[in-house]
Amino acid sequence: MKKLNKLFWALAAPVAAIIFTLIFVSIILLFKGANPLSTFQLIASYGSQTDNIVAELNQTVAYYLAGVAAAIGFRMLLFNIGIDGQYRLAIFFAAVVGGATNLPPFLEVPLIVITGMVVGALWASIAGYLKVKRNISEVISNIMLNTIASGLIIYLLQPSRLGLKGKSSDNLATPMIPKSGWMPTFHIFGGQLYSFGLVAIAVGVLYWIVLNKSVFGFNLRATGMSFRAARASGVNAPRMVFITMAISGGIAGLTGMGELLSNTHTYSLAFPTGYALTGLALALLGRSNPIGIAIAAFFWSFLEQAAPALDLNGVPKEIVMMMQGTIILATVTAYEIVKRITRRQQQRLVGASEAPRVEAAEKGDKK
Amino acid sequence: MSLAIELKGIEKNYPGVVANHDVDITIEKGNIHAIIGENGAGKSTLMKILYGMVKPDAGTISIFESPVTIKSPQDAIGLGIGMVHQHFMLADNATVLENIVLGSEPMKAKVVVDYAKARENLQNIIKTYGLDINPDDLVADLGVGMRQRVEIAKVLFRGAKILILDEPTAVLVPQEVDELFKNLKVLTANGLTIIFISHKLDEVMAIANSISVMRRGTTVAELVPSKTNKKELAEYMIGGELPSPRPATTKPRDEKVLVVENASINDRTGREVLHSVNLEIHAGEILGLAGVEGNGQDELIEMIMGLVKPDSGSVTTVGLDTRESSLREIRDHGVGYIPQDRQRDGLLMAAPLWENRILGHQETKPMSNGLWIDKGAAKKDSQRIIEEFDVRTPSNSVSANALSGGNQQKFIVGREMAGDPKMLIAAQPTRGVDVGAQAIIWDHLIEARLNGTGVLLVSADLDELFKLSDRIAVIFRGTIVDYLDPRTTTPEKLGLAMTGEKIA
Numbered sequence: 086m087k088k089l090n091k092l093f094w095a096l097a098a099p100v101a102a103i104i105f106t107l108i109f110v111s112i113i114l115l116f117k118g119a120n121p122l123s124t125f126q127l128i129a130s131y132g133s134q135t136d137n138i139v140a141e142l143n144q145t146v147a148y149y150l151a152g153v154a155a156a157i158g159f160r161m162l163l164f165n166i167g168i169d170g171q172y173r174l175a176i177f178f179a180a181v182v183g184g185a186t187n188l189p190p191f192l193e194v195p196l197i198v199i200t201g202m203v204v205g206a207l208w209a210s211i212a213g214y215l216k217v218k219r220n221i222s223e224v225i226s227n228i229m230l231n232t233i234a235s236g237l238i239i240y241l242l243q244p245s246r247l248g249l250k251g252k253s254s255d256n257l258a259t260p261m262i263p264k265s266g267w268m269p270t271f272h273i274f275g276g277q278l279y280s281f282g283l284v285a286i287a288v289g290v291l292y293w294i295v296l297n298k299s300v301f302g303f304n305l306r307a308t309g310m311s312f313r314a315a316r317a318s319g320v321n322a323p324r325m326v327f328i329t330m331a332i333s334g335g336i337a338g339l340t341g342m343g344e345l346l347s348n349t350h351t352y353s354l355a356f357p358t359g360y361a362l363t364g365l366a367l368a369l370l371g372r373s374n375p376i377g378i379a380i381a382a383f384f385w386s387f388l389e390q391a392a393p394a395l396d397l398n399g400v401p402k403e404i405v406m407m408m409q410g411t412i413i414l415a416t417v418t419a420y421e422i423v424k425r426i427t428r429r430q431q432q433r434l435v436g437a438s439e440a441p442r443v444e445a446a447e448k449g450d451k452k
Numbered sequence: 453m454s455l456a457i458e459l460k461g462i463e464k465n466y467p468g469v470v471a472n473h474d475v476d477i478t479i480e481k482g483n484i485h486a487i488i489g490e491n492g493a494g495k496s497t498l499m500k501i502l503y504g505m506v507k508p509d510a511g512t513i514s515i516f517e518s519p520v521t522i523k524s525p526q527d528a529i530g531l532g533i534g535m536v537h538q539h540f541m542l543a544d545n546a547t548v549l550e551n552i553v554l555g556s557e558p559m560k561a562k563v564v565v566d567y568a569k570a571r572e573n574l575q576n577i578i579k580t581y582g583l584d585i586n587p588d589d590l591v592a593d594l595g596v597g598m599r600q601r602v603e604i605a606k607v608l609f610r611g612a613k614i615l616i617l618d619e620p621t622a623v624l625v626p627q628e629v630d631e632l633f634k635n636l637k638v639l640t641a642n643g644l645t646i647i648f649i650s651h652k653l654d655e656v657m658a659i660a661n662s663i664s665v666m667r668r669g670t671t672v673a674e675l676v677p678s679k680t681n682k683k684e685l686a687e688y689m690i691g692g693e694l695p696s697p698r699p700a701t702t703k704p705r706d707e708k709v710l711v712v713e714n715a716s717i718n719d720r721t722g723r724e725v726l727h728s729v730n731l732e733i734h735a736g737e738i739l740g741l742a743g744v745e746g747n748g749q750d751e752l753i754e755m756i757m758g759l760v761k762p763d764s765g766s767v768t769t770v771g772l773d774t775r776e777s778s779l780r781e782i783r784d785h786g787v788g789y790i791p792q793d794r795q796r797d798g799l800l801m802a803a804p805l806w807e808n809r810i811l812g813h814q815e816t817k818p819m820s821n822g823l824w825i826d827k828g829a830a831k832k833d834s835q836r837i838i839e840e841f842d843v844r845t846p847s848n849s850v851s852a853n854a855l856s857g858g859n860q861q862k863f864i865v866g867r868e869m870a871g872d873p874k875m876l877i878a879a880q881p882t883r884g885v886d887v888g889a890q891a892i893i894w895d896h897l898i899e900a901r902l903n904g905t906g907v908l909l910v911s912a913d914l915d916e917l918f919k920l921s922d923r924i925a926v927i928f929r930g931t932i933v934d935y936l937d938p939r940t941t942t943p944e945k946l947g948l949a950m951t952g953e954k955i956a
Contacts, residue, residue, distance in 0.1 A: 298827075300820050303810060310800040316759070317797045318812040319783035431854045434846040 098423045102415035109411050110404065119400045127398055128405070132391035139276025144386035145379070146282045146343050151364030152382055153292055154336035156373035160296065161309040161329040167212055167227030168337040169361035170234030175205035175338030176345055177238050177259065180352035181247050183345075184260035193266040197346065198284070201338040208234065209334020213327040223330065231361070242354070258353035268346035281343030288336060289375035305329055340364070366413050372420065385409065455517055456481040456614055456645035457502075462511035464497055471497040474670045475511065479647065479662070482640050486648045486656040489666035490689055490858075490886030495649050498666070499616055502647075503535050504528040515614070534612025536603045538619045542591045549574060549587035552606045577608050582638045596744075597628035601635065615639065616647045621655055625744050626914065626947035633659050651689070651887070653682040654915070665689055689887055702902055704737035704922060709875040709906035710756060715765035717751055725751045727931040728765060733875065733906040738897065740921030740938070741910045744950050748930035749910050750792075753877055756908070757789060758782045770874045784816050788868035792879035792910070794857075798864045801853040805845065808852050809834035809867055816871075837866030842892055858889035865893050869900055876900055879910040894920060914943050928952045 111121035131137065151168050158165035165171075179201035188196060212230055215221040242248035242257040249260055270277035296302035308315040308325040316322040340360055345352065367385060371377030388409060392402040455478055462475035472494045479485040489495050500506040502513070504522040513520055515531045522528050525535075542551050553570045560566040574587055583601050591599065600620060607615055617636075621629045636646055636659060650656050656663055657677045665673040665688040673688045712731040719725050726748050733739045743749055754760040755767055758774035767774040770785045783789070789812070791797035799808055809830045813819040818829040834848040841862040845855055852860060861881070868876060878897060882890040897920060901907055911917050917924055918938045926934040926949040934949045 299824055300814050300822065303807075303814050303820075303825050306803075307800055307811060307814075310802055311796065313793075313797050314800055314811065316779075317757075317789060317791055318814070319778075319780040320814075321778065321780070428854065431850055435844070435850060435854045435856075 094423050094427055098419035099416060102412055102419045105415045105419075106408060106412040109415075110408050113407060114400070114404065117400070124395065124398075124400050124404070127394055127400075128388065128391040131394035132387040135274040136276060137390045139274050139278050141383065141386045141390045142282065143277075143279050143343060144389070145383045146279060146285045147340050147360070148363055148367055148382035148385055149285050149379055150288065150336060150340040150342075151360040152367030152371060152378040153288055153375065154333045154340065155361075155364040155368035156371070156375075156378060157292065157329060157336060158333040159309075159368055159373050160306055161326060163216075163326070163330055163333065164224050164365070165209065165212075165227060165330065165333045165337070166224055166361045166365065167209060167230050167334070168340065168364045169358055170227070170231035171205040171208045171334040171337040172340040172360055173238060173356060173358070174208050174234045175201040175334075176341045176356060177241070177352045178204040179338075179342065180259040180262060180345055180350075181241075183262035183266040184351070187263045187265055190265045190267075193263070194268060194346065197262065197266050198339070198342060201342055202335040203338070205338020206331040206335035209337065210327065210331040213330030216330065217323040217327045227361075239354075256353050256355065258351045260351070262345075262350045266346070267350060268343070270347050277347065279343035279347040281346055284339065284342070288339065289379065292336075293375045337364070366409070370413060370416050454481050455479065456483070456515070457647075458512075458514040458517070459498075459502075460512045460514075462498065462501060462513070463509045464501060464506060465509055472501070472508070472669050475666075476671055477664050477674070479645060481516075481645055482643055483661040484636060484640055484646045484648055484659055486650060486660035486663045487666060488649075488651055488653070488656055488663060488685065488689060490651065490888065493666040493689070493886070494669040495666055496618075497669075499535070499618060499647070499649065502528070503533060503616065529610050529612070532611060532613035533616065534607030534610060534614065535616045536600070536607055536618065536620060538622060540599050540603055542599060542602060544590075544592040546591060547587065548585055548589050548591060548594075548602050548605075551591055551602060552587075552609050556610050574605065574609060577605055580642060581608065581635065583635060595628075596623050597625075597631055600624070600628075600632065604635070604639075612644075614645045614647065616649070618649050619651075620648070621650065621652060622912075623745070625950055626943055627951065629655065653685050656685070657682060686887055702736060704734040704906075705904060707735040709733050709735050709770050710908070711766075711768040712756070713766050715755060715762040715767050717755060717760060718763050725930050726755065726762075727929070729930075729932055731925060731932060733908055735874065735906050736901055736904045737922045738901050738907040738909050738920050740917040740924040741908060741927055742914070742917055742924050742936075742946055742950055743927035745912060747927050749879070749927060751930070752927065753789075753879060753908075753910065756877065757787065780815065783812060786871075786874035788812075788873035788876040788905075790861075790864055790868050790876070790878040790881050792883070794861055794864055795853075799852045799860060802851055804851050805838070805843075805848045805855075805863060806831045806834040808863065809837065809848075809870075812867065813871065833870060834863075837863060837870070841866040841896070842888075858885035861885050862889055862892060865896060869896060869905075872900075872903055873905055876905050876907045877910070878907060880912060881909070882911075882913065882916060914946060917946070918943070926950055 107125070114121040114124055132141065151172065154168050155165055179197045182200045183193065183197040186193065186196065208230065212223045212226040215226045216223045240246070244250050244257070247259060248257045250257060269280050271280060296306065304315065304320045304325055307318065308320055308322045312322050315325070341356055363385065367378050367381045370381035388405045392405040395402045395404060457477065457479040459475055459477040462472050464472040475498055487495055497506060501508045502522070504524045504527045507523070513522060515533070520531060522531065543554070549567070549571060552574055553565065558566045558569045558573070571587060577583065578585060583605055585598060585601050585605060591602065594602065604615070620632060624632060640646060648656070648660060660677055663675045663677060663685070664671050665675065665685060667689060710731065710733040712729050714728045714730060715726060716724060716728050717726040729752065741749060751760065755762055756769055758769065758777055758779050761775050769782055770787055772782055772785055774782065795801060800811060807830065810819045810825060814825070815822055818826060818833070820826055831848055837843060838845060838848060843859050843863045843866070845859065865881060881897065882893050885893070897907060897909070909917065909920055921938050924936045924938055924946065925932050926936065926946065928950065929952065933952065936946060936949065
């Protein structure tokens with residue numbers, strides 16, 4: 086009964102948020118003269134076409150990792166908006182290292198992956214250092230670091246340095262990673278599903294276990310909940326903040342790794358930007374919960390995959406962005422409302438637990 | 453005698469909690485009426501109702517014998533009710549006059565503040581009520597007692613005839629309390645009525661003309677000090693017999709849990725906040741640390757725990773040189789810490805109680821094996837604390853912020869005593885908790901002492917220091933100025949030492 090109640094309140098918020106979003110977007114669609122029902126049907130049917138599913142899943146993996154990276158930061162009250170720079174710099178160096186070496190696959194692939202994580206972590210730890218030692222907001226320093234990362238990549242991508250001019254286009258890219266550094270794909274639904282998704286699942290599981298079961302995770306959460314209480318309890322809280330920022334950057338460094346290892350095998354400026362904002366949005370939407378983020382990430386890429394179909398049918402595809410934005414606001418609001426309701430329930434219980442005292446006190450009066 | 457205030461059948465419900473019910477209070481004009489009760493007894497809610505911050509669900513309020521509805525603090529001020537809050541609301545970088553005028557400025561031609569008139573009004577108030585304040589002093593330069601007088605003057609300036617003082621003595625040293633009481637007597641002699649909220653029974657007995665006792669949201673007794681005593685008041689407050697601390701029967705041991713030698717600390721600006729402090733605590737001893745707040749107590753605690761390293765001198769806590777040991781090592785070596793600001797330093801407010809049980813013990817058995825948390829052990833031991841320390845909660849999975857202050861504190865005390873620490877730092881362990889919780893906490897501090905724990909008891913409550921301490925060290929301006937024996941000294945002597953006056 087207690088568990089059922091808990092489950093109900095856990096699901097109430099996202100369900101309410103989705104209903105609200107559908108109603109809100111319907112109203113907008115009606116204003117535009119479009120039929121909401123047929124629009125939603127269009128999104129649903131286009132998004133669930135088999136040839137789109139694989140593309141959605143591959144995109145989900147990248148979004149998921151960005152979401153987990155953001156969620157780790159959230160647990161420390163860190164707003165890692167530097168995921169963008171961390172991920173691009175990480176993939177760039179991973180591609181460079183991969184392109185310059187040719188080890189057996191069981192060494193080559195881990196080398197590339199670990200390079201990405203280390204670069205992401207190092208780049209993030211600049212912001213972590215500035216935060217801990219100089220008290221500079223990680224938001225400011227990370228935004229700047231994103232810009233610096235962009236410039237650095239363009240600088241290093243010049244053919245005279247680490248890059249090559251593409252064969253078919255003018256696009257600059259890193260040298261091709263040899264076949265030993267490729268990760269296999271699964272052939273399903275006529276598409277190529279990246280096997281890197283398994284790594285993402287492992288990251289999710291590890292994230293949950295370490296955070297909730299280990300001493301390290303306890304220290305991390307404690308510092309996030311109360312820096313001062315954690316410090317008083319013996320945790321080296323500033324160091325914890327620094328490490329968390331680095332881990333978040335390390336996970337960010339895995340974002341886009343599936344694309345690199347199973348598809349492009351080279352880094353070029355075609356790698357998308359904007360993963361930071363998406364990652365933060367997904368972490369919010371999924372309440373920093375590994376399964377919640379996974380659902381949110383799939384939902385996100387599902388909508389994005391379906392967006393082009395709207396344009397073809399006379400509905401502006403920006404309606405998808407509107408849905409995404411609305412659902413974030415609605416979810417955050419709904420969770421806050423649920424939090425208040427459950428807190429009130431708890432207070433009622435606490436109030437009731439003090440009741441025996443009243444009776445005892447009243448007995449005391451009578452004698 | 454005419455009545456200043458008459459409250460009848462006041463009731464206020466919050467979801468799940470009855471904050472006030474059947475509250476009846478009558479206060480005669482010119483009286484000092486004390487309202488006492490445990491934390492959570494409903495005093496604050498009642499005062500908020502009277503000051504228009506909260507709307508009652510039922511009941512009638514009469515001010516000067518005419519029924520009124522008070523919808524906002526503005527209404528309350530209009531009716532002549534003024535509130536002096538426990539935490540002063542003054543702008544440091546403005547003068548006394550500016551602070552007092554702020555918000556109710558007399559105007560010249562509706563545009564310019566008429567400071568001349570304001571000054572005249574204030575001078576009248578100062579003269580009439582004998583308040584020792586200077587309109588041109590900068591508030592930042594004033595001591596606590598002086599600030600309080602400014603707050604009182606502020607309320608009088610707004611034309612208050614009824615003053616509500618919310619725990620006015622909580623921040624004062626004994627001499628300042630005497631001063632305040634003198635002021636209050638002058639105020640009532642001039643026809644003002646005062647509501648005095650407190651849970652210090654001595655003070656209530658000394659100053660009040662009449663006393664209302666509140667318990668669990670309602671008034672349980674209305675008494676006159678001359679016809680009652682402290683014991684009776686306390687029993688009305690908690691609704692039963694008051695347990696008293698067991699007398700200590702054992703002697704401190706030779707073994708030392710803390711040795712501070714000539715330790716000094718400079719803050720970031722280079723100012724010396726601790727000046728060659730010498731301090732020793734033996735196993736099985738309670739060392740009381742008395743002092744007015746802000747004289748280096750916080751820094752001393754941080755230094756003992758190894759959070760801050762001494763700039764000169766040495767600190768050896770439970771046998772570890774703090775300069776060579778991390779805070780983690782020191783805590784794991786057997787140091788318990790009951791912080792003064794329990795909600796900020798002692799608890800993860802959003803986390804369940806069982807997780808809070810782990811805090812501070814996260815890297816030692818039985819809470820963990822150093823790598824993984826043992827949730828079962830944490831749940832089990834938090835349950836033990838809930839039972840042994842009488843923490844009122846439906847379960848150990850309730851988050852800490854759902855508990856009342858006293859219950860939070862009992863939980864912290866229970867946690868910090870788990871595993872029999874060699875040393876316990878208890879900073880204001882019973883501040884703001886009710887008499888029942890206080891008795892439990894005192895009892896356990898004494899038990900820890902019997903078990904050989906060395907306790908540093910930092911307290912502003914002189915009664916507590918006298919009852920529990922084997923020795924009392926007095927800290928003033930960052931250094932230990934005196935050691936007193938609680939059996940032979942008096943609160944007055946201790947109060948003097950706290951203000952830096954050396955007594956012969």
